[in-house]
Amino acid sequence: MFKQWALLVLLVQLIDKSVAVVRFENLKYELNKDYMHGNIFIKSQNDKYSFGADVELAKKVEGSVIITPHLQHLIKGEYHTMVNIDLDTCKVDPSMSENPIVRTIAKESTKFINFSLMCPYNPGRYLLNDFTLDSESPLLKLIPNGKYKMHLKANHYPTPDSAPIMLFMYSIDFELFAAAS
Numbered sequence: 001m002f003k004q005w006a007l008l009v010l011l012v013q014l015i016d017k018s019v020a021v022v023r024f025e026n027l028k029y030e031l032n033k034d035y036m037h038g039n040i041f042i043k044s045q046n047d048k049y050s051f052g053a054d055v056e057l058a059k060k061v062e063g064s065v066i067i068t069p070h071l072q073h074l075i076k077g078e079y080h081t082m083v084n085i086d087l088d089t090c091k092v093d094p095s096m097s098e099n100p101i102v103r104t105i106a107k108e109s110t111k112f113i114n115f116s117l118m119c120p121y122n123p124g125r126y127l128l129n130d131f132t133l134d135s136e137s138p139l140l141k142l143i144p145n146g147k148y149k150m151h152l153k154a155n156h157y158p159t160p161d162s163a164p165i166m167l168f169m170y171s172i173d174f175e176l177f178a179a180a181s
């Protein structure tokens, strides 16, 4: 009886390769109320973590939008920068970025969003629906298991010589762990 049960568990593990391999925590964010309102949140259900957003953009955003993702990896108690770049989403689609980590995260995100990553951004409702990573995610081939801090800031420059206007920023910690598959 026990052997049959153990065999069943093993089979289920072999078949279900898509186990979640990420845990999110410590989310902080700020939205520029002149442009948008809404929520960014972490969900956890049966130990499956996801990251979501539901934001209403009130006015059109065009000109230049500089997104600055800053990704740090915790190694022996110290954070080491893995990514820290400026992306102009009015010029380049982040899912075509030259940076492979940015490109892969952006490509993964497109499975969970209902809008284009490239500017211009028209008024409307922007959803990020339960972003998560499973053991099949190509990101796992690029960055090792462990703890990370992601900080992302978006600045709007309506004209080339305007001062930066912060659109939104968030920071989140996440942990990637080995999935037995």
Ligand SMILES: *[C@@H]1O[C@H](CO)[C@@H](O)[C@H](O)[C@H]1NC(C)=O
Pocket: 114, 115, 124, 125, 126, 127
């Ligand atoms: C995204 O989905 C929401 C809810 O269905 C909808 O109101 C909104 O118009 C969609 N946004 C875009 C850019 O398609």
